[in-house]
Structures are given as C-alpha cells and as structure tokens.
Amino acid sequence: MATSTRKPILISGAGLSSLLLAQSLLRASIPFQIFERDASVSFRAQGYRLRLSSEGLDAIESVLSPADFQKFWDTCGKTSGAGGGLTILDALTASPPPALPTEESSEEKANAKPTGPPMSLTSRDGKTIGISRGDMRRLFMACCEPFINWSHHVTAYELTPSGVRAVFADGSKSIEGDMLVGGEGIYSGVAKQVSGGKLKTYDTGARGIHGQAPSTAFKGLGEGVWAVRDTSRNQGDVFAITNVRPGDMDDPTVQFGWTMGSHPGVIRAPNDDYTMIGAPAASIAQELTANWHPRLRPLFEQMDVSEAAFWKITCSTPTGVPEWSNEPRVTVIGDAAHSMTPAGGIGANTAVRDSALLGNLLAEKGGWESGVTEAYERGMREYASEAVRASYGMAKTQFGIHIDENSKTHLTLSPPNPDDQV
Template sequence: MATTTRKPILISGAGLSSLLLAQSLLRASIPFQIFERDASVSFRAQGYRLRLSSEGLDAIESVLSPSDFQKFWDTCGKTSGAGGGFTTLDALTGSPPPAETSSDDKPKAPPMSLTSRDGKTIGISRGDMRRLFMSGCEPFINWSHRVTSYELTPSGVRAVFADGSKSIEGEMLVGGEGIYSGVAKQVSGGRIKTYDTGARGIHGQAPSTAFQGLGEGVWQVRDTSRSQGHVFIITNVRSGDMDNPDVQFGWTMGSHPGVIKAPNDDYSMIGAPAASIAQELTANWHARLRPLFEQMNVSEAAFWKITCSTPTGVPQWTNEPRVTVIGDAAHSMTPAGGIGANTAVRDSALLGRLLGEKGGYEGGVTEAYEREMRGYASEAVRASYGFAKRQFGISIDENSKTV
C-alpha cells in the first residue's frame, strides 16, 4: 500500500464483504484498518458452499486484478444441472416427485435458474472465498477486536470496542460485522432489524464418494412425510471429485420452524449434537441418500439459525456521511436461492468503486452508496424472503422476534 497522510478507512468485521471491500481499497492505495472479533481466521467454522450468481461474479471480477480473479475462478467449482436449477428428489423414494401444480391446476413455474456462467452453476466454499479475499490484507487486520459502536470526531470517526477502548481516528467507518452489528443498529437508529424466522438448519459434510448415488448436479431433497413440518437438504455435487475419498462435499439441511431443535436451545453447538439430529431425521430416507449422513464428518456438523431482514426491503435512515454498512449488517437474508452472499459482494464492489473514484473518503460517498444499494438489496431481500416462505414455511412481520 502506498504511503499516504490520509487517515484510514475503518472496517468492522473480516467477513467476505469486508475483505472484498479491502481489496478495492488495496488496489486504489487507500489506507484501511480491519477490526475482527475472532482471534484468527481459523477461529470458527466457515460455513457452507456458496453459489455465485452472474451479478456476484461480475462484482468480484470488477474488484480483483485479472490474475487474482483467474485464481478465484480456478478455485470455483462448475456444476452442470438439469435445466439450470435444482433437481428435486423425494427423500423416501429417492426419485423425483410427481409434477406439482398451482391452485389453478396449471404447472408451477420452473425453479429459479442457478447458472451464472458457461451454463454452469458456480460455487465456492466460504473458507476458500475468505482466504482468497484476505490475500494481501493480512497486515491490516486487527484480530480479537470486537466493534460494538462508534463515536464521531470533529474530523473523522473512531470505532469503540467491547472493552471500552477505541480505535485510531479514521476518515470513515464501514460496518461489515454481520447480523449482530452494533454499527448498523447505531447508524440506522435501530431501523435495521434482523428477524428470527424460527426455522433452523444443520450444515454437514461427507466424503465425495458418499454422493455417488446422486451424481453431478444441484440437488434438493425433500421429506414431506412429517406432520410437524418438512425437512429438506440442498447439495451441489461437482464433477471430477466423486471418486476421491479425500475430497468432501457439503450439504445444508433446513426445516420448518420447530422441527430441528438444538439441545438446550444452544445453536452454537457443533459436532456430535448436530450430526446425531441430522442422522435421526434422515434414518428412513432412501438408500441412495443415506450415505450423505451415515458417512458424514461428525466434527464438521453445525446448527444454524435462519434469519431475515425486514421482508419489505432495506429501510430508510438518516445518512451519516462518515458511517455506513455492508453485507449482512445492512441486509440479512435467508439461504434460499443463495442470494445473500451475492448481494454482499455487490455492496463491496459498489462502495469500493465510489471510494476509489474519489481517492478515499469524500462527503456524499456513503449517501450515494446507500441510495444505490437500497434499490438492489431491497429487491434481493424480498426475493429471499419469498423463496423461504414457500420453502421453509416461515412468516415474519414487523412484530416478529428479532435477534
């Protein structure tokens, strides 16, 4: 990074959106400092494989150098699938269910397209994505620094940490620390809300050989036999790795509210408690599917809560010129359709471009960013909620419980 007398851009959180923003600043020689609550990059599990949309890929490509994007692209998996969407299977029969119809007996609309480039579904693990985005930013990451709020100064802003200490003065602060963001709550005056949908899920992994009964494709497996609610999994089976037992594929399980319950309601638990519940729920599934759970890597199993921002979209708040938010801090989404991560990287690319054009902070940058972000992100939140309402059986409004 070039020597400069400008104060740094402060970034709260070292997740995907924060790190991609940092890549923009790095390329533009704009100083920055990242503050992350975790003690290291390996402090906690990195989550499920992410599907990248055309918009998400375009945003990432616009930020990274040609050589770095090529490295990113080479790391991504490219999966062929029937019709560009999910192939749905009945969990008990292992076969596609009868064609569904709408209430007027007309065939339902085809599922959303999952392809983004070259007619393929493009995916990458969250851990790989984070590692690639972090490259070159390591000297500017301050680990074990949890940002809880901020204070404005006559010529900048300081981040306030959980222990009461404060950061150096920065030109602006970007909150990218996820759904529990204190920066988002403060800057929006509490208008940014994240709702607990009540639905829960489990992430799991198994050797790629366990997926041979499925074969290449993007698969959605549904179990509608339970009176208390549906259970389903989604997995992306890539070509080329199914005969290599050293490679693991992931799956994510979701359910209607009340079906998946962590012991003592502790959804931070990982390993055996989550694995045993997943195995119990799938014990009567078809033999084609059971290896995904019988052979699972127990230590990698983890619970997760399904949350969502205000279903009508990103709310309005009075702009604070020196503070703004990106990613889940601005708009939490359900996992339906894999929309959340793609919207987050669009935030990073947009804000990074606006700052790059000005050579750093300038009055009006956050207002311009929020105006454009609010448009595409609100559309994404509405789509994410709509998919999840049909898939998870959730329903939330302004009176629902927040996290």
C-alpha cells in the same frame, strides 16, 4: 499500499464483504484498517459452500485484478447436470416429486405479491459456480493481513470533528479514520447505531444443520445441484441441498457439504443451544434421514460428525432495506445491512455487490468524500431490497415461515455462529 496522508477507512469485521472491500481499497491505494472480533482466521469454521450468481461473479471480477480473478475462478467448482439447474428429489423415493398444479385461482393471483426476479442457478458457461467460504475468505484476504487487527470487537462508533473512531467492547477506541464501514454481520452494533435501530434482523423460527461427508458418499446422486424434500412428517417438512461437483467423486479424501433445513419446530438443538457442534447436530441429522432412500442416506450415514453444526435462519425486514438518516462518515455492508434466508443463495451475492459498489465509489474519489455513503446507500437499498423480498418470498414456501414487525429479532438469538458474517 502506497503512502497516503489520508486517514484510513475503518472496517468492522473480516468477513467476505469486508475483505472484498479491502481488496478494492488496496487496488486504489486507499489506506484502511480492519477490526475483527476473532483471535485469528482459524478461530472458527467458515460455514457452508456458496453458489455464485452472475451478479456476484461480475461484482467480484470488477474488484479483483485479472490475475487474482483468474485464481479465484480456477478455485471455483463448476457443476453441470439437469440443464445446469436444480433437480428436486423426494426424500423417500429419490425421484422427482409429482408435478404440482400450475393453475392459480383468481384469488391467489389477486393476493400474490412480487418477490423480485428469480436468480438462475447457472451463472457462466452454462454451469453452476460454487466455492467454499473458507477458500473465498482466504483469496479475499490475500495482501490484507497486515491491516487486520484481530481480537478487536467493534460495538459502536464515535464521531469526531474530522472523522470517526470505532469503539471496542472493552471501551477502548481505534485510531481516527475518515470513514467507518460496518461489515460485522447480523449482530452489528454499527448497523444499530447508524440506522437508529431501524436495521433489524428477525428470527424466522426455522432451523438447520450443516454437514460434510466424503465425496464418495455422493456417487449415488452424481453430478448436479440437488434439493431433497421430505414432506412425510406431520410436524413439518425437512429438506437438504447439495452441490455434487465432477472430478472428486472417487476420492474419499475429498469432502462435499450439504445443508439441511426444516419448517419451524422440526429441528431443535439440545437445550435450545444452537452453538453446539459435532455429535448433537450429527445425531439429529441422521435421525431425521433414517427412512430416506438408500441413494441419499450415505450423505448422512457417512458424515464427518465433527463438522456438523446447527444454524438459525434469520431475515431482515421482508419489505426491504429501511430508510434512515444518512451519516456521511458511517455505513454498513453485507449482513449488517440486509440479512437473508438461504433460499435462492442470494445473500452472499448481494454482499459482494455492496463491496464492489462502495469500493468503486471510494476509488473514484481517491478515498472518503462527503456524499459517498449517501450514494452507496441509495444504490444498495434498491438492489438489496429486491433481494431481501425475493429471499423471504422463497423462504415462505420452502421453510413455512412468516415474520412481521412484531416477530422476535436477532437480539433474542444465541451468540454469533460461523455464518453470521458475510
């Protein structure tokens, strides 16, 4: 990074959106410091695999150098099958479910609310593009390591006459920066402070489990993006989604991941402790899928028990990103600004759009300047609100959830888990 007399941009959290923003600052020779609560990059698991939309890929490509983007692209998996889209299977028959009626009543049409445009699964070359969070984080972290301060948990900030300081959990403070970007996920103290409490993340009540199994367990499915749904339970539906990529299905040393979700009340962690990992989560996943079709059961019977983990499904205010009084030196990105359900895989793609937009605005000015955060928030609020509405709209159908302003917020949830930070 070139020498600069400017104070650094302070970034809270070393998740995907924070690191991609850091890459943008690196290319523009703008100084920055990242503060991460974890002790190291290997402190905790990186969570499930991400599907990249056209918008997400475009944002990443706009930030990385051509050589770095080529490395990123080469690391991504490219999946074909069923026209590049999602194939839905009945869990008990392993066949597509019966077609549902497409005619809506006049009352249903009248009450229908827009949820934003659907996002195609295919993003480039007619294929579904995916990458593990771990690989994505590793690539975005390249050359940023010297500027990451581990074991620094940002809980708030303090404005100074000519800048801002991050305030840590032990009461100490950072060096003075030109600007602070809160990218520390749904538990962001920066987001709560800068928005005056208007940024909220709600507990939808739905729960899920992440798991992995040798790629050979997926041979019965074959290449494609698959969604499996079990509607046979009185207490609610259970579903799973997986991306089976070509080239690795004969190699038992390679693992593919799957994500299981359910209607509220179906998946419950022992003692309601969703920080538990391993055998308790694996046991529940195997119990729920015990009567699934033999084509599907190997995904769960052969799972790597140690990799199983519970997760809670949260969402920002369904109407979109709220308005708050702009603070010129502080803003938020990623889940800190707009937490989304996993429906549609929109959350991470929206987060990298934040990084690209804010990074571009800072690069244009050569660093922080009054008006940058206002311009960023104006643009972010438009596309992110559309994304939150779309994500929540799909989740209402998939997860059977309903939240409003009176629902429980994330403050009532368990401590942070591996997927809190985008």
